[in-house]
């Protein structure tokens with residue numbers, strides 16, 4: 371999943387490469403990551419920096435490090451006091467460590483390949499109280515993927531333990547509906563105690579006042595609530611149960627009341643295409659902080675017929691771009707093509723901001739390094755049985771299981787993850803696209819359309835001919851099926 375926001379901040383990637391790729395920097399990074407008496411040197415130096423107790427010797431030996439730290443502080447427009455306060459945050463420390471280890475192990479790559487995932491999306495369960503038309507997980511009341519086992523509470527805690535062995539800053543709980551699970555709060559509290567930044571993708575219908583308070587007590591970051599239409603009828607039809615729009619909206623209000631940050635997750639499909647402007651208005655009306663536009667991928671129950679055309683996607687991107695430029699709304703999308711769209715239209719950066727909040731703009735400084743499809747490169751998904759997939763929209767492409775292997779082993783050694791990180795084999799217009807570094811095409815869409823992880827992303831206008839060829843093939847298949855049905859009826 372790769373979420374973007376537009377940023378006007380310009381950052382010189384070549385300069386960053388020059389700073390990080392020379393021999394002295396490489397040596398410095400190596401020494402910063404060295405452990406002395408169980409504490410990484412970088413952690414000790416950051417603690418001293420925060421307390422103002424850096425020794426004379428360290429000032430000389432790690433002069434370049436403190437210089438870079440200052441550069442980072444200034445590009446994020448922070449006073450020293452604010453910056454020091456932020457550096458106490460364990461999530462930010464993990465980002466630092468992950469970044470350094472990534473450069474040490476993979477070199478400085480554009481986009482950057484990460485030593486361990488920056489974000490984990492955990493499909494906590496296949497159970498759900500709704501029956502949404504587009505569910506990629508094919509979830510349902512009894513866990514629609516019948517026969518597939520789900521982890522026990524102890525095993526779920528083992529997953530948290532495993533994740534905490536790496537510098538993974540955030541866990542994003544999804545499903546199914548995570549809040550339906552009896553042990554969810556217990557496991558989430560456990561994860562929080564291990565220093566993760568936590569978010570949830572929920573259908574919002576179970577977020578009562580009491581639940582909102584419990585989530586706030588645990589210390590969740592933002593909470594995404596799915597709303598696909600500005601009016602109840604369309605949303606309820608899409609979600610498969612009446613009365614759910616009102617409950618989702620109430621869920622957002624309840625989150626606001628306890629001081630949590632609610633975000634609207636809107637899935638852009640053919641059915642909901644005309645709802646986008648209404649959703650933006652609704653955001654203001656009910657006080658949601660941001661709208662995230664989900665890039666519909668036809669997997670699970672998601673029907674390919676409901677997939678918006680590349681032209682429809684462009685329409686939504688244009689609205690997003692204009693609204694962001696005018697600063698009317700805070701928006702993000704899981705469509706990596708938006709990164710390319712922003713570049714094509716003159717924005718200096720389009721940035722990955724899945725768990726970023728009020729500071730998203732400043733993150734523009736590193737946009738070009740972290741942007742584009744993050745599957746297997748910056749992010750990974752966990753299935754309800756502990757299976758690992760490169761992205762939630764590839765629920766059947768299991769590359770390992772956390773009950774049997776370590777995440778590090780899967781992340782580094784899986785041939786599929788390696789293939790996703792190396793973009794040389796990408797096909798179609800994506801192969802030679804000048805925006806590949808900030809986009810790379812949605813690999814899940816390519817896989818869902820062509821069964822080829824390295825195929826062209828048919829949601830992009832630059833790949834229009836592949837989209838049209840596929841549509842033609844699908845329409846011919848439908849005609850053939852109709853003929854067979856008619857024939858069978860006659861025979862019958």
Ligand code: SF4
Nearest residue numbers: 371372743761812814
């Ligand atoms: S495959 Fe698509 S949905 Fe998954 S991370 Fe890449 S762009 Fe995002």
Ligand code: SF4
Nearest residue numbers: 710800803809811830
């Ligand atoms: S051609 Fe591929 S890499 Fe280029 S913008 Fe389109 S989807 Fe992205």
